[in-house]
Amino acid sequence: MAHLTVSVEYGMHCLLWLVDSGDAPLSSRDLAELQGISPTFLAKIFTKLEKAGIVRATEGVRGGFVLAQNAGEISVLDVVDAIEGDKPLFDCQEIRGRCAVFGDQAPGWATAGTCSIHAVMLRAEKAMRDALASQSLADIASAVGRKAPPAFAQDVQGWIDRRTDSRARKSRVLSTTD
Amino acid sequence: MAHLTVSVEYGMHCLLWLVDSGDAPLSSRDLAELQGISPTFLAKIFTKLEKAGIVRATEGVRGGFVLAQNAGEISVLDVVDAIEGDKPLFDCQEIRGRCAVFGDQAPGWATAGTCSIHAVMLRAEKAMRDALASQSLADIASAVGRKAPPAFAQDVQGWIDRRTDSRARKSRVLSTTD
Numbered sequence: 001m002a003h004l005t006v007s008v009e010y011g012m013h014c015l016l017w018l019v020d021s022g023d024a025p026l027s028s029r030d031l032a033e034l035q036g037i038s039p040t041f042l043a044k045i046f047t048k049l050e051k052a053g054i055v056r057a058t059e060g061v062r063g064g065f066v067l068a069q070n071a072g073e074i075s076v077l078d079v080v081d082a083i084e085g086d087k088p089l090f091d092c093q094e095i096r097g098r099c100a101v102f103g104d105q106a107p108g109w110a111t112a113g114t115c116s117i118h119a120v121m122l123r124a125e126k127a128m129r130d131a132l133a134s135q136s137l138a139d140i141a142s143a144v145g146r147k148a149p150p151a152f153a154q155d156v157q158g159w160i161d162r163r164t165d166s167r168a169r170k171s172r173v174l175s176t177t178d
Numbered sequence: 179m180a181h182l183t184v185s186v187e188y189g190m191h192c193l194l195w196l197v198d199s200g201d202a203p204l205s206s207r208d209l210a211e212l213q214g215i216s217p218t219f220l221a222k223i224f225t226k227l228e229k230a231g232i233v234r235a236t237e238g239v240r241g242g243f244v245l246a247q248n249a250g251e252i253s254v255l256d257v258v259d260a261i262e263g264d265k266p267l268f269d270c271q272e273i274r275g276r277c278a279v280f281g282d283q284a285p286g287w288a289t290a291g292t293c294s295i296h297a298v299m300l301r302a303e304k305a306m307r308d309a310l311a312s313q314s315l316a317d318i319a320s321a322v323g324r325k326a327p328p329a330f331a332q333d334v335q336g337w338i339d340r341r342t343d344s345r346a347r348k349s350r351v352l353s354t355t356d
Binding site: 002003004006008009010012013016033034035036037076087088089090091092093095096098099100101109110112113116117119120121123124125126127128129130131132135140143144147148149152155156159 | 180181182184186187188190191194211212213214215254265266267268269270271273274276277278279287288290291294295297298299301302303304305306307308309310313318321322325326327330333334337
């Protein structure tokens with residue numbers, strides 16, 4: 001099993017659609033179907049992203065999610081922490097104090113400062129987190145955008161418009177038959 | 179839960195005792211009791227470390243484990259990979275090809291090269307692994323050694339000698355009564 005779960009992959013891909021959609025909200029169901037993933041699963045991921053202040057929900061027939069901050073200000077680390085909950089690389093149990101030679105009480109020098117093994121893990125964790133913090137959603141959206149042909153953005157917008165119009169029509173029919 | 183398990187902490191601490199013991203082997207039971215951890219659990223960890231060529235088993239009454247390489251040549255990354263099995267930071271499921279707009283077949287441009295999200299994760303993973311690779315068991319043993327008073331190494335050696343002598347005596351008694 002990988003250190004980061006598939007939730008990070010699902011969340012990241014759907015956040016990239018929100019970068020492209022700008023002020024036009026997208027529901028988590030539309031995002032999930034556009035990305036070909038489970039809507040129920042994505043809804044849970046978006047609850048975490050909303051709680052972390054990465055996305056904001058808007059109400060109404062055309063309601064959904066928009067980014068709560070500028071895409072250039074949301075780092076990959078923000079998204080990972082929001083979804084995975086700031087999981088440490090290494091959870092030091094301080095077993096250095098349990099040496100049989102110490103008996104019941106470890107001497108002060110044995111438990112002073114950070115354990116030397118933990119210190120190495122903390123440096124490695126910082127290197128990983130710094131790398132994740134150095135990339136924003138805007139950076140990745142720009143890299144993805146360079147790969148896609150110009151017609152792709154229009155195709156996606158067409159797919160979204162058809163979904164939104166279909167929902168608006170259904171809503172009108174429902175309000176007429178009320 | 180942390181990314182790395184407690185097995186890494188147990189394995190690392192016991193490998194540091196082997197750095198200090200040099201050519202004198204220590205059994206995984208003695209190592210576990212010296213460190214105050216479960217001998218059964220540590221035996222499983224040492225099976226992995228032996229398989230990865232980090233420790234080597236020696237036979238006999240005074241048998242046990244020694245480091246299979248120079249402590250300066252065994253990196254923390256070697257130990258982590260031996261115990262955790264080279265677990266990736268992020269296991270890309272390539273969901274970029276599942277966009278609803280693509281229909282049954284994703285176009286070549288959509289799945290060419292490394293996914294831009296995966297690329298960020300690979301860079302973060304490399305930064306973490308480089309940091310773990312930059313520290314050897316000798317580096318950490320040296321940092322720990324600087325914290326301990328000179329008498330500590332003698333106390334540990336005394337504890338080990340008493341264990342070894344007691345086992346040798348038991349063995350002599352058994353061979354006499356055969």
